[in-house]
Amino acid sequence: MAERKITVESEVGLHARPAATFVQTATKASIDVTVAKLGGSGAPVNAKSILSVLSLDVRRGDTIVINAEGEGADELLDQLAAIASAT
Amino acid sequence: MDTAAVLRGSGVSPGAGYGPVHLLVGSIPEPAPGSRYQGEAAAERKRAADALERVADDLEARGAKAGGAAQDVLGAQAMMARDPGLEVGVAERIDEGVAAPRAVFEAFGKYRDLLAAAGGYLAERVADLDDIRDRTIALLTGLPMPGVPDSAAEPYVLVAKDLAPADTALLNRDLVAAFVTEDGGPTSHTAILARAMGVPAVVGCAGATSIGQGTWALVDGASGSVRLSPPRADVDALLGAAAAREAALSASTGPGTTSDGHAVPLLANIGGPKDLESALAHGAEGVGLFRTEFLFLDRADAPSEEEQEAAYRAVFDAFPGGRVVVRTLDAGADKPLAFLPPSGEEPNPALGERGLRMFRKYPEMMESQLGALARAAAGTAALPYVMAPMVATVEEASWFVSACHDAGLDTAGIMIEIPSAALRAHQLATVVDFFSIGTNDLTQYALAADRQVSGVADLQDPWHPAVLDLIALAADGAAGAGKSCGVCGEAGADPVLACVLVGLGVTSLSMGSPALPWVRAALGRHTLEQCRTAAVAARGALSASTAKDAARAELPGLADLGL
Known part of the structure; x- marks a missing residue:
């Protein structure tokens, strides 16, 4: 199981365009990937679901944890981390 | 519903349209809880x-x-x-x-x-x-899609309970043959939009929303009839008559005048430089109402004086030698501006802090707007007029006119839209340079019928003899002091009412540009005396509808125009 912990830097948080790019990238992968917000309700959600990702209400400065397992997990998590931490 | 039926409503935008019905669905009903399916x-x-x-x-x-x-x-x-x-x-x-x-x-x-x-x-x-x-x-x-279609094989007849600005924002003129609404009166959003777009329209049409999706309908925006699945011959006859009227209209050109040569300048209502092309194409002699709100709405901060000045100058430059009447900011509770917050919640926005009342509260906004107008007016070949909306008292009128004159704007007037202003027009006329009657608000205030409340739409009719009386008072008051008195409400866009207004003593008419040829043609077919007789007949009636009938009976030239 691979995991990344990222502080979201985008001004709009993980909403709007960053959220769309994040979910599009996750959707292209064939493996399962989840995202959770630290300090939130805690439950990880499907990173391929735009509605679930938006519902986490991740704002600038929040820390998220993304998890994936299987072929190419590290590479995918690196991509997602880059999107989430972009300003 | 019988597919060959004829429905009737009020024709509010003349012309004929024929096409399949697209029923606009306001909201999709919630599927019943507990509904089950059959099958796999x-x-x-x-x-x-x-x-x-x-x-x-x-x-x-x-x-x-x-x-x-x-x-x-x-x-x-x-x-x-x-x-x-x-x-x-x-x-x-x-x-x-x-x-x-x-x-x-x-x-x-x-x-x-x-x-x-x-x-x-x-x-x-x-x-x-x-x-x-x-x-x-x-x-x-299997319900129709919510919203307005943005593509269609042929122009459609848009049918709705009523049309809201949000529904019509994305409308493509080329795809719409006509509007038909179940609710609404002559000053409804649908009617105003239809006239502005030049789309035939019938409002207040009972049974309209029961017409089947895709039924072919023939809409006569002058008589108010909506014929369903009409025979081809009827379609050809009505469209042919409409085309003949168009030809008669395009033959009426030049400045507005009665048939015996009494000049009535015909002016355009505009929302900004974008509307100038249509105004000029329809032969406007100037601008009778330049709504300046467009510069201010939908933004977080006030526009700079430079930005305002450029927009005003563009309009002035379009009418060398013509009159351009600029209405100062008409904002308030119903058209809120982020940077001019009202004092608090208003249960009756139409009776609250709007129009000139906002300037009383934020005089720096007025100074900024008048300053920008004065600079744009300097050196222009147009005749700049400036007027304030929502004036109730002589004291307010004097305050505004002094501010305009101090800013270097020589021709300063007021809108007559509050009954108190019409009733005291003879006094107001001595302190202002001109009047312009806003018939939509004047009707709303005279009949105590909120323009936003569809349940009282039948009272929102400028043909009501009480409104005609107030207009006559305003025109008489202006004439007594040698001042001009125009009309810039929707009433001026109704070719029949336009003749009556002239008969009441109104000196200029301003309207959405597509109505200009109709009004020009209607005026040009009648003498000033006929207009006066029609006005007397209308004021003698007991209701809005009988006033219209009484006026029509005195205006024989309308028949040529199919009105």
């Missing part, structure tokens, strides 16, 4: 998944067509329609026996609640989510 779960799941996919495809296609920011927004909506969590939620409910439309409704509900609870940006996405949900349910239940 797998088939029901596929039905739901296919509907969601079709909605997503449609959103993407519209995005690709629109491009730019709209493509991002519609693309994000398409992602929502394809959301795997949503798909699972729908499938789970279908497996429990819930019918697809209800399953979709409930599955969306979960996310809807989460987003709404988050507030801010996310709460605003609830409307996007509802739109996707409603589109999906419409597909599953």
Whole structure:
């Protein structure tokens, strides 16, 4: 199981365009990937679901944890981390 | 409904239109709780998944067509329609026996609640989510899609209970043959929009929303008739007559005048430089109402004086030698501005802090606008007039006129839209340079009938003899002091009422540009004396509808125009 912990830097948080790019990238992968917000309700959600990702209400400065397992997990998590931490 | 029926309403925008009916659905009803399906779960799941996919495809296609920011927004909506969590939620409910439309409704509900609870940006996405949900349910239940179609094989007749600005913002003129609404009166949004777009329209048409989707309808925007599935010969006859009228209209050119040479300048109502092309194309002799709100609405801060000045100058420059009447900012509780907050909640915005009353509260806004107008007016070949909306008292009028004169604007007037101003017009006329009657608000205040309340739309009729009396008082008051008195409300766009207004002593008429040829033609077919006789007849009537009939009987030239 691979995991990344990222502080979201985008001004709009993980909403709007960053959220769309994040979910599009996750959707292209064939493996399962989840995202959770630290300090939130805690439950990880499907990173391929735009509605679930938006519902986490991740704002600038929040820390998220993304998890994936299987072929190419590290590479995918690196991509997602880059999107989430972009300003 | 009988498919060969004839429905009747008020014709509010002349012309003829023929096309298949598109029924505008305001909202998709919630599928009944506990509704079940018959047949295989797998088939029901596929039905739901296919509907969601079709909605997503449609959103993407519209995005690709629109491009730019709209493509991002519609693309994000398409992602929502394809959301795997949503798909699972729908499938789970279908497996429990819930019918697809209800399953979709409930599955969306979960996310809807989460987003709404988050507030801010996310709460605003609830409307996007509802739109996707409603589109999906419409597909599953065979209901018409919500919203206005943005493509069509042939121009359609748009039928609705009533049209709201949000419905019509994306309307493509080339795709609309006519408007028909079940509700609404002559000053409804539909009527105003139809005249501005030059689309034939019938409002207050009972039974309109029961017309079947796709039924062919022939709409006569002058007589108010809506014929369903008419024989081809009737279609050809009405469209032919409309074309002949168009020809008669295009033959009427030049300045506005009665047949015996009494000049009545015909001016355009505009919202900014973008409306100038249409005004000039329809032969406007100037501008009778330049609504300056467009510069101020939908923005967080006040526009700079330079920005204002450039917009005013563009309009002045379009009418060398012509009159350009600029109305100062008409904002308030019903048209709120982010940078001019009202004092508090207003239970009756129409009676609250709006128009000139906002300037009393924020005099620096007035100074800024008058300053920009004065600089734009300097050196222009147009005749700049400036007027204030919502003036109730002589004291307010004097205050505004002094401020204009101090700023170097020599011709300063007021709108007559509050009955107190019409009643005391003879006094007001001594302190201002001109009047312009705003018949929409004057009617609303005289009949105590809120323009936003459709239940009192039948009272919102400028033909009401009480309104005609107030207009006569204003015109007499102006004439007694040697001042001019125009009309810049929707009343001036009604060719029949325009003749009556001239008969009441109104000295100029301003209207949405497409109405100019109609009014020019109607005036040009009557003498000033005929207009006066029609005005006397209308004021002698007991109701709005009998006033109109009485006036028509005195105006024989209307028949040539099919009015």
